[in-house]
Amino acid sequence: MRALAVRGARARCGAVSGFTLLEIMVALVITGILVSLAHSAFRGAVMRAHRSEAVLGLAGIFQAQQAYFQAEQSYGDDFDEIGFALAGGQRLDARTIQGTTYTFTMRALPLGGDPRGNFQALASGDLDPGDGVLDILMIENGLTVPH
8 A cells, every 4th residue: 555655646746737848939939929029019119209200390490481481581591590499409500400310401492583482301310220221301392393
Protein backbone atom coordinates (compact mmCIF):
# COMPACT_ATOMS: atom_id res chain seq x y z
CA MET A 1 0.00 0.00 0.00
CA ARG A 2 2.81 2.23 0.69
CA ALA A 3 3.94 1.90 -2.93
CA LEU A 4 0.50 2.95 -4.06
CA ALA A 5 0.59 6.07 -1.91
CA VAL A 6 3.91 7.11 -3.41
CA ARG A 7 2.68 6.42 -6.93
CA GLY A 8 -0.44 8.52 -6.24
CA ALA A 9 1.67 11.42 -4.92
CA ARG A 10 3.84 11.35 -8.03
CA ALA A 11 0.79 11.27 -10.25
CA ARG A 12 -0.55 14.33 -8.50
CA CYS A 13 2.78 16.12 -8.91
CA GLY A 14 2.82 15.32 -12.63
CA ALA A 15 -0.69 16.74 -12.98
CA VAL A 16 0.47 20.26 -12.15
CA SER A 17 -0.92 22.45 -14.90
CA GLY A 18 1.22 24.83 -16.95
CA PHE A 19 1.65 26.19 -20.44
CA THR A 20 3.32 24.31 -23.22
CA LEU A 21 5.95 25.93 -25.39
CA LEU A 22 3.48 25.93 -28.29
CA GLU A 23 0.86 27.83 -26.25
CA ILE A 24 3.42 30.44 -25.22
CA MET A 25 4.58 30.87 -28.82
CA VAL A 26 0.99 31.32 -30.06
CA ALA A 27 0.37 33.93 -27.36
CA LEU A 28 3.55 35.80 -28.39
CA VAL A 29 2.58 35.77 -32.07
CA ILE A 30 -0.89 37.13 -31.28
CA THR A 31 0.62 39.81 -29.04
CA GLY A 32 3.07 40.80 -31.79
CA ILE A 33 0.26 41.17 -34.32
CA LEU A 34 -1.78 43.32 -31.93
CA VAL A 35 1.25 45.52 -31.14
CA SER A 36 1.98 46.08 -34.84
CA LEU A 37 -1.65 47.06 -35.48
CA ALA A 38 -1.66 49.42 -32.51
CA HIS A 39 1.64 50.98 -33.68
CA SER A 40 0.18 51.70 -37.15
CA ALA A 41 -2.90 53.31 -35.65
CA PHE A 42 -0.80 55.35 -33.22
CA ARG A 43 1.54 56.52 -35.98
CA GLY A 44 -1.42 57.61 -38.11
CA ALA A 45 -2.88 59.55 -35.18
CA VAL A 46 0.46 61.28 -34.57
CA MET A 47 0.74 62.27 -38.25
CA ARG A 48 -2.81 63.68 -38.21
CA ALA A 49 -1.98 65.66 -35.07
CA HIS A 50 1.16 67.07 -36.70
CA ARG A 51 -0.79 67.96 -39.84
CA SER A 52 -3.29 69.88 -37.71
CA GLU A 53 -0.39 72.22 -36.80
CA ALA A 54 -0.10 73.10 -40.49
CA VAL A 55 -3.83 73.52 -41.00
CA LEU A 56 -4.24 75.74 -37.94
CA GLY A 57 -1.14 77.80 -38.81
CA LEU A 58 -2.34 78.36 -42.38
CA ALA A 59 -5.82 79.26 -41.11
CA GLY A 60 -4.25 81.87 -38.81
CA ILE A 61 -2.23 83.32 -41.68
CA PHE A 62 -5.36 83.46 -43.85
CA GLN A 63 -7.32 85.31 -41.16
CA ALA A 64 -4.47 87.78 -40.59
CA GLN A 65 -4.20 88.41 -44.34
CA GLN A 66 -7.96 88.96 -44.63
CA ALA A 67 -7.89 91.48 -41.76
CA TYR A 68 -4.89 93.24 -43.36
CA PHE A 69 -6.68 93.35 -46.73
CA GLN A 70 -9.76 94.94 -45.15
CA ALA A 71 -7.58 97.72 -43.74
CA GLU A 72 -5.09 98.22 -46.60
CA GLN A 73 -6.86 96.93 -49.75
CA SER A 74 -3.84 94.74 -50.50
CA TYR A 75 -2.18 91.69 -48.96
CA GLY A 76 0.84 91.76 -46.71
CA ASP A 77 4.23 90.57 -47.92
CA ASP A 78 5.59 89.33 -44.59
CA PHE A 79 4.51 88.21 -41.12
CA ASP A 80 5.45 91.50 -39.43
CA GLU A 81 3.28 93.44 -41.85
CA ILE A 82 0.16 91.37 -41.15
CA GLY A 83 0.91 91.00 -37.43
CA PHE A 84 1.04 87.20 -37.40
CA ALA A 85 2.96 85.18 -34.82
CA LEU A 86 2.87 81.41 -34.38
CA ALA A 87 2.60 80.24 -30.76
CA GLY A 88 5.79 78.32 -29.98
CA GLY A 89 7.26 79.26 -33.37
CA GLN A 90 10.67 80.75 -34.07
CA ARG A 91 10.96 83.59 -36.58
CA LEU A 92 13.69 82.72 -39.10
CA ASP A 93 13.16 85.86 -41.20
CA ALA A 94 10.32 88.24 -42.07
CA ARG A 95 8.66 85.66 -44.34
CA THR A 96 9.54 82.41 -42.51
CA ILE A 97 8.48 80.94 -39.17
CA GLN A 98 9.67 77.57 -37.90
CA GLY A 99 6.96 75.72 -35.96
CA THR A 100 7.24 72.45 -34.06
CA THR A 101 6.86 70.28 -37.17
CA TYR A 102 6.28 72.67 -40.08
CA THR A 103 8.04 75.68 -41.55
CA PHE A 104 5.62 78.42 -42.64
CA THR A 105 6.42 80.86 -45.42
CA MET A 106 4.29 83.54 -47.06
CA ARG A 107 4.48 86.27 -49.66
CA ALA A 108 2.29 88.69 -51.55
CA LEU A 109 1.78 88.01 -55.27
CA PRO A 110 0.56 90.15 -58.17
CA LEU A 111 -2.96 89.63 -59.46
CA GLY A 112 -5.03 91.66 -61.90
CA GLY A 113 -2.52 94.50 -62.17
CA ASP A 114 -2.23 94.85 -58.38
CA PRO A 115 1.30 93.92 -57.22
CA ARG A 116 -0.20 92.72 -53.93
CA GLY A 117 -3.56 91.46 -55.15
CA ASN A 118 -2.92 87.92 -53.98
CA PHE A 119 -0.92 86.01 -51.39
CA GLN A 120 0.48 82.55 -50.97
CA ALA A 121 1.32 80.74 -47.74
CA LEU A 122 3.08 77.37 -47.47
CA ALA A 123 3.54 74.92 -44.62
CA SER A 124 6.25 72.32 -45.27
CA GLY A 125 7.45 69.61 -42.93
CA ASP A 126 8.92 66.12 -42.90
CA LEU A 127 6.35 64.01 -41.05
CA ASP A 128 8.13 60.73 -41.81
CA PRO A 129 11.88 61.41 -41.83
CA GLY A 130 12.70 57.99 -43.28
CA ASP A 131 10.74 58.35 -46.53
CA GLY A 132 12.45 61.47 -47.94
CA VAL A 133 9.12 63.10 -48.87
CA LEU A 134 8.04 66.52 -47.59
CA ASP A 135 4.48 67.19 -46.54
CA ILE A 136 3.51 70.53 -48.14
CA LEU A 137 0.23 72.39 -47.69
CA MET A 138 -0.47 75.64 -49.54
CA ILE A 139 -3.15 78.30 -49.45
CA GLU A 140 -3.53 81.04 -52.01
CA ASN A 141 -6.21 83.68 -52.07
CA GLY A 142 -6.54 84.07 -55.83
CA LEU A 143 -5.80 81.67 -58.63
CA THR A 144 -2.51 82.60 -60.30
CA VAL A 145 -1.97 79.48 -62.41
CA PRO A 146 -2.69 80.24 -66.09
CA HIS A 147 -5.20 77.93 -67.81
